[in-house]
Amino acid sequence: xxxxxxxxxxxxxxxxxxxxxxxxxxxxxxxxxxxxxxxxxxxxxxxxxxxxxxxxxxxxxxxxxxxxxxxxxxxxxxxxxxxxxxxxxxxxxxxxxxxxxxxxxxxxxxxxxxxxxxxxxxxxxxxxxxxxxxxxxxxxxxxxxxxxxxxxxxxxxxxxxxxxxxxxxxxxxxxxxxxxxxxxxxxxxxxxxxxxxxxxxxxxxxxxxxxxxxxxxxxxxxxxxxxxxxxxxxxxxxxxxxxxxxxxxxxxxxxxxxxxxxxxxxxxxxxxxxxxxxxxxxxxxxxxxxxxxxxxxxxxxxxxxxxxxxxxxxxxxxxxxxxxxxxxxxxxxxxxxxxxxxxxxxxxxxxxxxxxxxxxxxxxxxxxxxxxxxxxxxxxxxxxxxxxxxxxxxxxxxxxxxxxxxxxxxxxxxxxxxxxxxxxxxxxxxxxxxxxxxxxxxxxxxxxxxxxxxxxxxxxxxxxxxxxxxxxxxxxxxxxxxxxxxxxxxxxxxxxxxxxxxxxxxxxxxxxxxxxxxxxxxxxxxxxxxxxxxxxxxxxxxxxxxxxxxxxxxxxxxxxxxxxxxxxxxxxxxxxxxxxxxxxxxxxxxxxxxxxxxxxxxxxxxxxxxxxxxxxxxxxxxxxxxxxxxxxxxxxxxxxxxxxxxxxxxxxxxxxxxxx
Numbered sequence: 001x002x003x004x005x006x007x008x009x010x011x012x013x014x015x016x017x018x019x020x021x022x023x024x025x026x027x028x029x030x031x032x033x034x035x036x037x038x039x040x041x042x043x044x045x046x047x048x049x050x051x052x053x054x055x056x057x058x059x060x061x062x063x064x065x066x067x068x069x070x071x072x073x074x075x076x077x078x079x080x081x082x083x084x085x086x087x088x089x090x091x092x093x094x095x096x097x098x099x100x101x102x103x104x105x106x107x108x109x110x111x112x113x114x115x116x117x118x119x120x121x122x123x124x125x126x127x128x129x130x131x132x133x134x135x136x137x138x139x140x141x142x143x144x145x146x147x148x149x150x151x152x153x154x155x156x157x158x159x160x161x162x163x164x165x166x167x168x169x170x171x172x173x174x175x176x177x178x179x180x181x182x183x184x185x186x187x188x189x190x191x192x193x194x195x196x197x198x199x200x201x202x203x204x205x206x207x208x209x210x211x212x213x214x215x216x217x218x219x220x221x222x223x224x225x226x227x228x229x230x231x232x233x234x235x236x237x238x239x240x241x242x243x244x245x246x247x248x249x250x251x252x253x254x255x256x257x258x259x260x261x262x263x264x265x266x267x268x269x270x271x272x273x274x275x276x277x278x279x280x281x282x283x284x285x286x287x288x289x290x291x292x293x294x295x296x297x298x299x300x301x302x303x304x305x306x307x308x309x310x311x312x313x314x315x316x317x318x319x320x321x322x323x324x325x326x327x328x329x330x331x332x333x334x335x336x337x338x339x340x341x342x343x344x345x346x347x348x349x350x351x352x353x354x355x356x357x358x359x360x361x362x363x364x365x366x367x368x369x370x371x372x373x374x375x376x377x378x379x380x381x382x383x384x385x386x387x388x389x390x391x392x393x394x395x396x397x398x399x400x401x402x403x404x405x406x407x408x409x410x411x412x413x414x415x416x417x418x419x420x421x422x423x424x425x426x427x428x429x430x431x432x433x434x435x436x437x438x439x440x441x442x443x444x445x446x447x448x449x450x451x452x453x454x455x456x457x458x459x460x461x462x463x464x465x466x467x468x469x470x471x472x473x474x475x476x477x478x479x480x481x482x483x484x485x486x487x488x489x490x491x492x493x494x495x496x497x498x499x500x501x502x503x504x505x506x507x508x509x510x511x512x513x514x515x516x517x518x519x520x521x522x523x524x525x526x527x528x529x530x531x532x533x534x535x536x537x538x539x540x541x542x543x544x545x546x547x548x549x550x551x552x553x554x555x556x557x558x559x560x561x562x563x564x565x566x567x568x569x570x571x572x573x574x575x576x577x578x579x580x581x582x583x584x585x586x587x588x589x590x591x592x593x594x595x596x597x598x599x600x601x602x603x604x605x606x607x608x609x610x611x612x613x614x615x616x617x618x619x620x621x622x623x624x625x626x627x628x629x630x631x632x633x634x635x636x637x638x639x640x641x642x643x644x645x646x647x648x649x650x651x652x653x654x655x656x657x658x659x660x
Contacts, residue, residue, distance in 0.1 A: 038067055038078050047091040054096025056089035068101050068116070074606070079116050082123055084108060089116070091140050094187075098144030100137035113137035113149050115163070126151045126161060129168040135161070139185045146189030148182035160194055162210070171210050174217050175199025182210070184230055191235045193228035207240050207255070218255050221262050223247060228255070230275050233323060237280025239273035252285050252300070263300050266307050268292060273300070275320045282325030284318035297330050297352075299344075308344050311354050311493045313337060318344075329355075334492070342493070343602060345547045353548060354493035358599070362550065363607055364489040366595035368444035369537065370610055370644040371412040372484070373557050373592075376505045376535045378405055378640060378649045379414070379436065381618075383455050383478040384509040384531060386434040388422030392630045392659035397422040401634075401655030403436065409647040413442045414449075418655070422459075427466030433458050438482075448485040455480040455505065468523055468569070469515040477508040484537065488550065497542030497549055507533035513567070522570035527583070534558040539597075552597040559590040559643070565618070577624045587614040590643070616641040630659035 037043045040060025047056050055071040061078070068079040068089035081087045084104025088111075092099045099116040103123075113124045113135040124147065126135035135151035147163040160171040160182035173180040176197025183194040192210040198217065207218040207228035220226040223243025231238045241250040242260065252263040252273035265271040268288025276283050283300040289307075297308040297318035310316040313333025320329045328344040332352060341355035382405070388397035399420040406413040416439055422432030438451035457478030464471055481504045488497040511529030518524055536556045542549040565583025572578055596606040619639040624632050638651040 038062075038069060038076060040064060043069070043076075046089065049092040049094055049096035051095055054092050054099075056092050056096075056099050056101070058088045068099070068103065070096065070099055070116075072096060080121050082106075082112055082114060082121060086111070087114070087121070090136075090138055093140050093144035094142040098140055098147075100140045100147050100149070102136045110134050111136065113147075113151070113161075113163075115144075115147060117144070124163045125168060126163075130159070130161070130170060132159075137163070138183060141185055141189030142187040143189070146185055148185045148192050148194075150181045160192075160196070160210075162192060164189070169213075172215055173197060174206060174208060174215060176205070179205055180208075181205075183228070186231050186235050187233055188235075191231055193231050193238055193240075195225075195227040207238070207242065207253075207260075209238060209255075211235075219260050221245075221251055221253055221260060225250075226253065226260075229273065232276045232280040233278035234280065237276050237283075239276045239283050239285075241272045252283070252287065252298075254280075254283060254300075256280060264305055266290070266296055266298055266305060271298070271305075274318060277321050277325035278323035279325075282321055282328075284321045284328050284330070286317040297328070297332065297342075297344075299328060301325070309352055311335075311340055311342055311352055316342065316352070343548060352493055353495060354491070355602070357491040357494045358548075359605065359607075361489040361491050361494050362595065362597075362605065364491075365446055365486065366607060367645070368410055368446055368489075369555060369595075371407055371410045371444055371647075372447055372449075372503070372537075373535050373555075374407045374642040374644055374647060374649060375405060375412040375414060376503065377533060377557070377643065378407060378638075378651060379455055379480075380478055380505055380507045380533055380535070381640060382638065382651055382653075383434065383436055383457050384476045384507055386420050386432075386457060386459050386476060386478075387461060387474070388420045388430070388432050388657065390630055390632055390657045390659040391422070391424045391430070394660050395424040396660040397424070397430075397432065397657065398660065399655050399657040401653060403651060403653045405649065405651040407642055407647060407649035409645050410444045411442065412444060412447075414438050415440045418653075428464050429460070429462050431458070431460040434478075446487045446489050449503070450483040450485070452483055453481055467515075468525065469517055472513045472515065472525075474511045474513075475509070477506075479506045480504070486540070488542065488546070495546040495548065497546030498544040499540040499542040499552070501540040501552070502538040504534075504536045504538070507531060518568075518570075521572075522568065525567045525569075526565070527567065527581075528562075528564040530560070530562050530588075532558075532560050546600075548600045548602065550597055550599050552595075553593070555593045555595065557590075557592040557643075559612075560588045561585050561590075562588055563618070569622075575626045577626070578622065580621045581619070583618045585616045585618060587612065587643075590614055592644070610644050612643050613641060613646055614643070616643065632657045 038059040039062035043059035059069045066086045068087035070077050082103040083106030087103035089101040102111040103114050110133045132151035137147050137149040139148045150158040158179040160180045162169045174196040178197035180196035181194045195205040196208050197205045204224040207226040208215050221242040222245030226242035228238050228240040238255040242253045249269045252271040254261050266287040267290030271287035273285040286295045287298050294314045297316040299306050311332040312335035316332030318330040342352040391397050403416045418436040420434040424430040435454045437454035441449045459476040462473045484503045490496045509531035513525045513527035515523050515525040539554040541551040563585045567581040569579035590612045592609045594606050594609045598604045622636045624634045634655045636653040
C-alpha cells in the first residue's frame with residue numbers, strides 16, 4: 001500500500017497544521033494548538049479542511065489502538081471504525097463535513113476506504129464493487145462529492161478508483177498490469193491525477209490525468225517512470241516527478257498544454273514537485289544540491305528554480321503553496337538537527353521563518369505577560385488597602401510618598417509616587433481618594449509600560465468608636481488604564497513583530513475588622529473580607545517588523561477572592577509605633593484567558609492558560625515615627641504570593657502623613 005500523502009490541494013493553513021503536527025522526536029516546542037491525543041501517547045495530522053476548521057489524522061487511544069480523528073473547536077473526536085480496531089483519516093472536504101481514510105473491518109487485518117459524514121463512518125463499498133480486500137481513500141473534492149484512492153486486487157496490485165455520489169468507478173489503467181493509484185483530485189472533482197503502468201508492462205508507472213471517463217498518459221521526461229502529485233485550481237497545470245532518458249533519477253516536472261517540461265534541479269541529480277499555485281505560475285518542492293545528497297526546498301517561477309535555504313540545518317522540503325503563490329510552507333532541519341515547520345513569504349525578505357520557533361516566541365511572550373499581570377494585581381491589592389488615618393482640626397488627612405514593587409520569574413518592578421487625601425465627616429466616618437503614579441518600570445525584555453495614567457481609587461471607613469478598637473468596615477475601589485508596547489521574543493528564524501495594547505486594571509474590596517485592646521499599648525484586629533479584581537490586556541495586531549504579523553486576542557484575568565487574617569499594632573516608644581499582619585487569600589472563582597490569536601496566512605493558535613494559584617499568603621509590616629501629634633513618617637513592607645507562575649512579590653512604601 002502507498003505511503004499516505006499530505007493532500008496538496010489544501011490551503012497553506014491546512015498544510016502547515018499537518019506539517020507542524022507530524023514533526024517527529026518532540027522537536028515541536030509549541031504548536032498552534034496542542035491537539036493532544038485520544039488518550040494514548042502519539043498523534044499525527046495528515047490533512048485539514050480548506051477553511052482550516054477541521055484537522056484530521058490518527059491518534060493512539062488509552063488502549064494503544066490507532067484511530068482516525070477529527071479535531072475541531074478545541075475537541076479531538078474519535079471517528080471510530082468499520083468494526084475493527086484501527087482507522088486512519090487522510091483528507092477532509094473544504095468545510096470538514098466529509099472526511100476520508102481507511103478502517104479495518106471486524107475480525108480482520110484488511111483495511112477498507114471510508115467516508116465519514118454527519119457522525120457516521122460508512123464504507124465506500126470498494127470491496128463489494130471490485131472484490132477487493134483492501135482499499136484506501138486519499139483525497140476528496142472541496143464539496144465532498146468526489147473521493148479518490150486505490151484498492152488492492154489479487155497479486156497485491158493497486159487499482160485507482162473514483163467514488164462520486166455513491167457510485168464507484170474503476171479508473172482503469174494505461175494498459176499495464178501493475179500499480180495504478182489516484183493520488184490527488186482537483187477542488188471541483190473534475191480532474192484526477194496519479195500514476196499507472198503502461199501497456200505491456202507490470203512495473204515502471206507513468207503519470208496520468210483522468211477526466212470525463214478517460215485516463216490520459218502524461219508521458220515522461222524521456223525515462224521510464226513518472227508520477228503526478230498535484231493539480232492547479234484551474235486544472236491547467238499538473239506537477240510531479242519523472243525520470244530522464246537513461247536515468248533512474250527523478251526530476252520535477254510541469255505538465256501544461258499537453259507538454260511535460262523538466263523544472264531541472266538546484267544543481268544536484270534529483271528533484272520533486274509537490275504543490276502548485278492556483279494559476280500554475282508557482283511550483284514548490286524539493287531538490288538536491290550540486291555534489292550533495294541533501295535535499296533543499298525550492299520555488300519554481302518564471303522558468304527559474306530558486307533554493308529557499310534551510311532553518312540552519314542541512315535539509316528542507318517545500319510541501320505547499322498558497323493559491324496566489326506568495327506563501328510557501330514546508331519543513332526544515334535546524335542547526336541542532338531538529339525538524340521544524342517553516343513558512344516563506346515571497347514578498348518578504350526571502351528567508352525561511354521557523355513556525356516552531358514562532359510558536360515558541362509566542363509562548364515566551366505569554367510567560368512574560370504573566371509577570372505583568374502579577375505586578376498589576378499587586379498594585380491593585382496595595383491600592384485597595386489605601387487609607388488616611390491622621391486628622392487635624394480641619395478633619396483633613398494628606399499622605400504622600402513613594403512605592404517600589406517587585407515580582408519575580410520573570411522580574412517586573414515599578415517605582416511610583418502616591419498621594420492619599422481623606423476627609424473625616426465625623427469621628428465615626430471618613431472617606432478619601434488616592435492616586436498611584438508609576439515613574440519607572442523594569443519589565444520583562446519584550447514589554448514596555450508607558451506609565452501614562454495613575455491607578456486612581458476611592459475609600460470609605462466606618463468606625464463607630466472613632467478609633468482602631470471595636471468594629472471597622474472599609475470599602476474601596478480602584479481603576480487604571482495604561483498603554484503597553486510589546487515586541488515579540490526573537491528566536492532563530494523568527495520575526496521581531498511589534499505592537500501596542502491597552503492594559504486595564506480594576507477592582508473593588510469590602511473588609512471588616514474588630515479591634516481588641518491588649519494592655520495599654522497594643523491592639524489586635526482579626527479581619528475578613530472579599531474583593532473582585534480584573535486585569536486585562538486588550539487585543540492587538542503587530543504593526544511593525546513582521547511579514548506574517550500576529551494578532552493577539554485579549555487576555556483577561558479575573559477573580560473573586562475571600563481573605564482573612566489578623567493584625568497586631570502598638571507603640572514601642574511614645575514616638576514609634578509598629579504593626580504586622582498575616583493573612584490568607586482564597587479565590588472563590590478565578591479565570592485567565594488562553595494565549596490565543598492568529599498569524600497572517602497561517603491561521604489561529606491557542607496556548608493553554610497557566611494554572612492559577614488560588615490560595616495565597618499575604619504578610620505585611622509597618623513602622624511609624626510620629627514627628628508631631630498630627631505628623632507621621634511611615635515605612636510599610638508587603639509580601640504576597642502571586643497567582644501566576646507560582647512566584648512571589650514584595651512592595652516597600654515610604655510615606656509622610658499630616659493631619660490638617
